[in-house]
Amino acid sequence: MILVSPCFHWSRAPSCGRIEHMVDVEEWVGAPDSLLLDGSPSPAAVQPSGWLALELDQYFSSPADLSDPALIDALVGYERVVAWAQARQARQARLIAELSARRSEPGAVTDWAADEVGTALHLSGGTAAFRTRQAEALVSRLPDTLAAWEAGLLDQRRVTVITEGTATLSDEHAALVEARVLPKAPEQTAAQLRASVKRAIIAVDPGGAQERHEQARRDRRVAVNPEPDGMASLWALLPAPDAVAAYEWLTRLARGCGAEDPRSMDERRADLLADLLSGRLANPDPALPVPVNPGKPLVQLLMPMTSLFGLTDDPCELLGYGPITAEMAREIAASAVWRRLLFDPASGALLDHGRSTYTPPAALAEFVRARDVYCRFPGCRRKVVNGELDHVTAFAEGGATSAANLAGYCVRHHHLKHAGGGWQVRALPDGGLEWTTPTGHAYVTRPYDYRSDPDPP
Incomplete structure (x- = not known):
């Protein structure tokens, strides 16, 4: 048994690849139930550090000798070490912000801190400018996000979601958004965190969110771009309700082509889009007619009653897109067919009811x-x-x-x-x-x- 660090030591049984640990409980960052199947602590439950990296390299170096649970725990352990190493970039961000502050001082010769950063780190101009802007925002506007990054609770991707999402907000609103999203951020995927940031922005600044939407709506457009192998992409920037409705309509038509259609759903949607926009009302294959069914496409909107009646401007959600402002939701609701759903205010879950047949009614x-x-x-x-x-x-x-x-x-x-x-x-x-x-x-x-x-x- 080898003592590697003052807080824990491991022994390994090569025959089964199982790792046995003795860990100081105070060094755990996971809950006491963060254990391997044999009851020993997982490396994922140990505070990440350089010591943990060394021990992972020593005891998990031969994947073929590890059991299936040990493979997963080693995978998680290395991910925590990667996050810990990335957290050192948080300290690097402090250095970049300090350099930028000095270059911005009265009487300084230049304000080109990003160029100095890019030259030193061999980064492109765009990447260096992004790193500098992010560092400045973290130090001046989002200190708790920077602290969470330094602690290894967030990786760079999720930090970027927060900094980019709050870039257009005032310092006050950015701080309010940060306070809302940080508690859950370490347990969320980047996509889930992005949705949380959007909801928080609408909640703390509903008027500003609506103004930004109206400005963005004036930039709607369609573009065509060349692609390799005789292909091209048709790209459209549309208001979210229109884009979601168009996609759902294409999906409904694609499903109507029938199970015997050999094309994938993506191929069907692409062919139908080309048929509809080029003026062809029939599928290129005459044997596979395009069914056109009456009715509006299904667009699901989650909206509090208080926002519907204009009493509050709480954020709403357009499924397939994400959070939207209450004003946008009210525009959709004006021409929609509504079905009331009640949820439990204590848990946030929709209230239950039941049936007894095999196929759900x-x-x-x-x-x-x-x-x-x-x-x-x-x-x-x-x-x-x-x-x-x-x-x-x-x-x-x-x-x-x-x-x-x-x-x-x-x-x-x-x-x-x-x-x-x-x-x-x-x-x-x-x-x-x-x-x-x-x-x-x-x-x-x-x-x-x-x-x-x-x-x-």
């Missing part, structure tokens, strides 16, 4: 899709409205066709649930789903939270 299916909003696989942001429903406990094993035993998934993760080689899903009493991987690691997802983000204390 339409009302129950709509309820579950509205409750979950996004695929219930950890970290997935695909919309359930275009996905599939499934029993958590199989109907053949006694599972009821009820809201409590149904969940929405994208196609990929529905297939993974049934053919994923050892994945297990269990419903929790509070409405959460616990996903257990083939290596025994557990992750919990919850239904969509309909509540507005709370004001920070």
Whole structure:
């Protein structure tokens, strides 16, 4: 047994690849349940440092000798070390900000700190300017984000989401957005954090958010760009409701082509778009007619009643896009067919109701899709409205066709649930789903939270 650092030591059993640890509890950053299957602490639960990097290199250097759980724990351990190393860039940001401040002092010869940074670090002009702007914003406007980065709680990608998202805000509003999003940021994906930042911006500055939308709306346009191999891309910048509605309409038409159509959904959408915009009303293949069904495309909008009636300007959400202002939502609502859904103010989850047949009735299916909003696989942001429903406990094993035993998934993760080689899903009493991987690691997802983000204390 080798003592490598003052806080813990490991021994390794080569025959099974299992790592045994003795860790000072005060050095843990994870909860006490952050353990390997044998009850020993995971390297993911140890404070990342140079010591941890050395020990990972020493004891996890031969992947072939590791058990499946040890492979996952080593993977997470290295990711924490990478985040710790990236956190040193937070300290580098302080140096860049200090250099920029000195170059901005009265009487300084130049204000070209970014050029000095780019020359020293061999960066392009654009990258150096971005790093300088980000450093200045972190030091002057977002000190808590910088502190979280230094602690290894955030990586550079998520720090960039916060700094870029708040770039157009006043210092006061940027600080309010930071206070709202930071508590959950370490546990969120970059996409989830981006949505949280958008919601927070609308919540703290609804008037400014609407003004920026109206300005951006004046920049709507269409462009065509050459691509390799005889292809070209047709690009359009549209108001979010129009873009989402157009995509949903193409998806509806693509599904109407029938299961016998050999093309993928992407190919169908591309062909239909070309047919519609070029004036051809029929599919290029005469054997596969394009069905045109009446009715408006389905556009889902999540909106508090108080915002609908103009009592508040809480952020709303347009599925397939993300948070939008209350004013935009009211414009959509003016010509929409509404269906009222009630949620629990304590948990933010849609209220439950049930059925007992195998195939969910339409009302129950709509309820579950509205409750979950996004695929219930950890970290997935695909919309359930275009996905599939499934029993958590199989109907053949006694599972009821009820809201409590149904969940929405994208196609990929529905297939993974049934053919994923050892994945297990269990419903929790509070409405959460616990996903257990083939290596025994557990992750919990919850239904969509309909509540507005709370004001920070």
